[in-house]
Amino acid sequence: MNDHVMGWDAGAMDVRRVVHPYRVDPESVGNGTPTEKAPDPQLGTEMIPAARYYSPDYMKLEWERVWTKVWLLGGRSDDMPEPGDYICTDIGKESVLIVRQADGSIRAFPNVCLHRGNRLRPEGRGNAEKFQCMYHHWTYGLDGKLDHIPDLCTFLQGGPKDMALTALPCTEWNSFVWFSLDQDVEPFEEFIDPLKRHLEPYHPERMAWMRDITVEWDCNWKTSVDAFNETYHVQGIHPQLKWYLDDVNVQIDCYGKHSRYLIPFAAISPRVAMPSQIPPAIHEIMVHAGMDPAEYEGRVSDIRRDVQLFKREHGASQGKDYSELNDEQLTDDYHYTIFPNVSVNVHADDVMLFRQRPHASDPNKMLYDIWMFGLVPEGEEWPERVRHQHFRHGDKTIGQVLDQDAFNLPTVQTGMKSDYFPGLWIGDQELRIRHFHKVMDDYIYGPGEKGPDDL
């Protein structure tokens, strides 16, 4: 008896077993993260042109019509709790200062002095009473007002218009700060819809920084986004994960601009035979939940459900409030792509977020930010903020799984430029890739306006 997943026959895939993982009843989730399968968009089967990943023309279109039009993730709210705390973050050729104001609100400005164009601050975090340009000491307040121009009397034209840096839209949501380079950007609520209800139950404000890393990768930013938008590559590039997650019974949901997939964790892939011993990575999940794997009497196939039940029962006594999460969320990976460049794995006990940023001028390069946050149990001391690391691909390990992705992406980028590679041949397990490119099309060419000759 074969089961059907998203219109194809799971039993006809390259699998050893047909598996029916436990799923919560979508009716039972109340106000929590919805689990219901969204209707699949009809996106056809056309090839996605390879040139999108290396064409300077397309890169220019992306800059004009995507990066300067959308809401962008800037940083963490808890990195800027006090007035004068700021986050300075680069996007493409731009750099933005996001600053905590005396009244607790935040404001954002281009990180550039109106005098001769010098950057006011290097990328990073800090605290300032004012922003003084190092070059000629033009000085701006936390509110972006140009408070002082040395020798103002020597500027016959007076000071620049409004004597202030351009105010950029910015907001805080779910412990993160967001900004836009477009002063006429749509309201954030409309942009992020419907993900508020999806992501707020995880309470990332209860989680502390665990890793803060930026790696320079030799690939287009979309090459990276694509890699995290499908689980089809698990059997290829992450063979060890077949004893950790179910890469076949993955629910894909596309919503407007954004999308997600739900992967059962603490599970064995249907692509391999069920082992009788607990795999090391699942052993770790059990230990982390507070279980003793040596005491476990159930079968390996029962572990996922038993971890859920254990965490449900013991979470509160461990200082972990799982009350807004459904049982699946206690083990599984709910993975969201927040258009255009945030891939975020949300789990009951941690959040692993990737921010993919384009290079300022080269479509073959990108910045890959890894932001990891761990739940701090109630009553435990908030850990010290981890230091930000920045390095080039290959200089340091970023962990086995991400290394496997990272080492593969430059060869994808190189291969895509071949005259013999017209474009991406996408299957339905990769539906989110197709959906992502459809949203790109709508931004770049206007909704439904992409012509047959457009890239």
Added chain:
Amino acid sequence: MDLGLAGKKAILVGAARGIGYSVAEVLAREGCDIALTARSEDSVKDAVASLSKYGTKVVGKPVNAKQPEAYKEWIDWAIEELDGVDILVPFTSAGGGMGSEKYWYNAFETDVMAVVRAVEGVIEKMTEQQRGSIVLLGTTSTGEAMGGPQPYNAMKASLITWGKQLALWHGKNGIRVNVVSPGPIEFEGGNWDMIKGTMEKFYASQLRQQPSGRLGRPEEVAKAIAFLASDAASWCNGSHLVVDGGFTNRTHF
């Protein structure tokens, strides 16, 4: 060479998969009647169904070998179903694990006591028959350190000692007891299958230690077990046979 297995009655504990299942298959093919068990009802059913093609009597029922009373009942049931018992091979093992004291109890219960209880469950009948052959499973990890300080290795070592004692004690009643110690054996769903997928480098290092460049297959151990279990091995008693394709370095003087 005729192994003389046709018509023999074999009780196999923990024989739904891996080496255990492979022994069941070799014995059934040689004409043995078989009673087998494992913990999972589904896997016992599957094993019985696929072994029935050899045309001998094959019966099975799930049992948890850590529950002495139910286990004893199962062995009595198996002897009754087969109308006697010529061969016993208990495969039960809790496998590896370290870091929790509980692993010692698991290994003691499953690797040692489940074997002891199986032997004690058949020994009376074999004595009465003045005929019987028991094969216990050791591991090459008893003779050479492997995998860190684990109860698995130490508990398995006790079976080798105990097997020799059994052989000397019951030999006068026509009962032979031998031990087979397999090296790394790979099969789908087995530990080495998972290690190959999850710890590629370690797996590769183990392949390099095998003179033939591969790990063993269950049937390669099963045939050695079948030989020791058979009348063809009538002069093998209290022996310990390492079946590892040359994996271990030690010599056996």
